[in-house]
Amino acid sequence: MQSGISRSHLHVTATRRLIIHHLRLQSKISENTDLKIKKIFLTNLNFPRSHPTMAALFGTLISSSSLISSSLQLNTSSSSPSLPPFSLSFSSSRSSSNSSVLSPLTSISISNRSSVLPLFSRPSNLSVCKFSINASIADKKNVLIVNTNSGGHAVIGFYFAKELLGSGHQVTILTVGDGSSNELKKPPFNRFSEIVDAGGKTVWGDPAEIGKVVGGETFDVVLDNNGKDLETVRLVADWAKSTAGVKQFLYISSAGIYKPTDEPPHVEGDAVKADASHVGAEEYIAKVFSNWAVFRPQYMIGSGNNKDCEEWFFDRIVRDRPVPIPGSGMQLTNIAHVRDLSSMLTLAVEKAEVANGNIFNIVSDRAVTLDGMAKLCAQAVGRPVNIVHYDPKAIGIDAKKAFPFRNMHFYAEPRAAKELLGWQATTNLPEDLKERYEEYVKIGRDKKSMQFELDNKILEALKMPIA
Numbered sequence: 001m002q003s004g005i006s007r008s009h010l011h012v013t014a015t016r017r018l019i020i021h022h023l024r025l026q027s028k029i030s031e032n033t034d035l036k037i038k039k040i041f042l043t044n045l046n047f048p049r050s051h052p053t054m055a056a057l058f059g060t061l062i063s064s065s066s067l068i069s070s071s072l073q074l075n076t077s078s079s080s081p082s083l084p085p086f087s088l089s090f091s092s093s094r095s096s097s098n099s100s101v102l103s104p105l106t107s108i109s110i111s112n113r114s115s116v117l118p119l120f121s122r123p124s125n126l127s128v129c130k131f132s133i134n135a136s137i138a139d140k141k142n143v144l145i146v147n148t149n150s151g152g153h154a155v156i157g158f159y160f161a162k163e164l165l166g167s168g169h170q171v172t173i174l175t176v177g178d179g180s181s182n183e184l185k186k187p188p189f190n191r192f193s194e195i196v197d198a199g200g201k202t203v204w205g206d207p208a209e210i211g212k213v214v215g216g217e218t219f220d221v222v223l224d225n226n227g228k229d230l231e232t233v234r235l236v237a238d239w240a241k242s243t244a245g246v247k248q249f250l251y252i253s254s255a256g257i258y259k260p261t262d263e264p265p266h267v268e269g270d271a272v273k274a275d276a277s278h279v280g281a282e283e284y285i286a287k288v289f290s291n292w293a294v295f296r297p298q299y300m301i302g303s304g305n306n307k308d309c310e311e312w313f314f315d316r317i318v319r320d321r322p323v324p325i326p327g328s329g330m331q332l333t334n335i336a337h338v339r340d341l342s343s344m345l346t347l348a349v350e351k352a353e354v355a356n357g358n359i360f361n362i363v364s365d366r367a368v369t370l371d372g373m374a375k376l377c378a379q380a381v382g383r384p385v386n387i388v389h390y391d392p393k394a395i396g397i398d399a400k401k402a403f404p405f406r407n408m409h410f411y412a413e414p415r416a417a418k419e420l421l422g423w424q425a426t427t428n429l430p431e432d433l434k435e436r437y438e439e440y441v442k443i444g445r446d447k448k449s450m451q452f453e454l455d456n457k458i459l460e461a462l463k464m465p466i467a
Contacts, residue, residue, distance in 0.1 A: 152307035188304035218245035302338035329371035336364035395461035
């Protein structure tokens with residue numbers, strides 16, 4: 001058996017070389033091209049019961065070969081063009097005279113949608129193990145993220161940058177401002193060293209001088225995660241349009257532009273508010289670029305977020321205070337972990353032609369009630385929760401200032417991302433909130449002195465005792 005395994009290891013090495021040679025030959029790309037096999041799927045696997053040695057050999061190949069693995073990376077110096085998916089098939093046979101020794105590979109072939117190219121062939125009547133490998137080649141891209149310096153969207157750029165770097169792309173994140181304000185000393189900006197450590201770049205500056213800020217560097221993809229209106233977005237869009245090399249433009253809009261509906265959830269294509277500032281920006285991007293995509297987020301949680309979401313509930317629960325929720329508490333909303341947003345954006349970069357010309361609700365695939373969010377936060381804390389409902393109009397309270405979510409059904413579904421990009425949500429609020437509470441305690445927020453002036457006004461109006 002040992003000699004068979006050793007020989008097959010040589011087959012794998014030779015096959016790997018043949019794959020690379022074929023890709024370079026068919027695609028006419030140079031030795032300096034960066035090839036990245038993103039996904040490998042084993043199909044048509046069949047081991048006859050009478051040949052257990054084949055199954056054992058296959059297991060050895062799986063564990064020892066970099067060919068049959070989750071990825072194969074050739075570290076070289078330059079980017080490659082997009083390449084089509086290909087299929088590799090090869091087979092081996094068992095010698096009739098010695099069941100423990102495998103003969104050399106009987107055939108190797110590689111194909112794409114348009115052709116099949118035999119790479120190696122040897123006649124054999126004893127082929128007992130055949131399997132194929134399907135792989136796709138994703139080119140390495142240089143991405144510029146123009147990131148906001150405030151609000152809940154800032155964390156999107158942070159996670160997106162890390163996701164891209166983890167997938168082998170190059171990233172520069174340009175945050176609006178000079179990097180010296182107290183605001184920029186808070187999360188996620190104070191964690192930008194994580195981006196640098198992963199091989200990315202971080203710069204600060206004015207979008208009106210974006211070319212100067214990035215030092216004339218060219219990019220394949222530009223994401224605007226800053227502009228909320230046409231005037232601001234146009235600064236980045238016009239620069240990207242006039243810059244050679246930019247092949248794709250992405251824009252973070254908002255699900256808040258949807259018109260209220262009697263048939264929730266919001267789906268891509270639903271009516272939007274004509275006077276919403278993001279709408280003009282979306283329309284301009286669609287008009288100017290030949291390859292573009294727009295993303296509409298809702299609420300999000302995740303480490304590094306600088307806008308309260310789950311923290312609002314934790315603040316009250318850990319201090320045994322009532323949690324005042326406007327309305328019935330049965331209003332549905334959508335809260336996603338920001339890692340799901342970054343994974344969707346990364347898929348859009350890697351599947352640019354599929355994403356092109358589409359609007360995506362960049363949200364989780366499950367809704368939660370406002371009361372449900374309070375209860376889940378209480379479970380994460382490990383304490384009971386006292387929910388108090390109130391009518392904002394009746395007691396003269398502005399719910400937008402007193403509560404972090406909208407006092408209405410407000411949730412969308414990520415249908416386009418699932419159907420077009422093959423994206424899947426990973427948000428699990430019960431588990432994610434436990435992690436968020438651990439960090440909440442770690443930074444000492446549970447011990448900080450806090451004022452609850454609006455809460456107290458609500459409780460006074462309801463004639464309830466104030467803690």
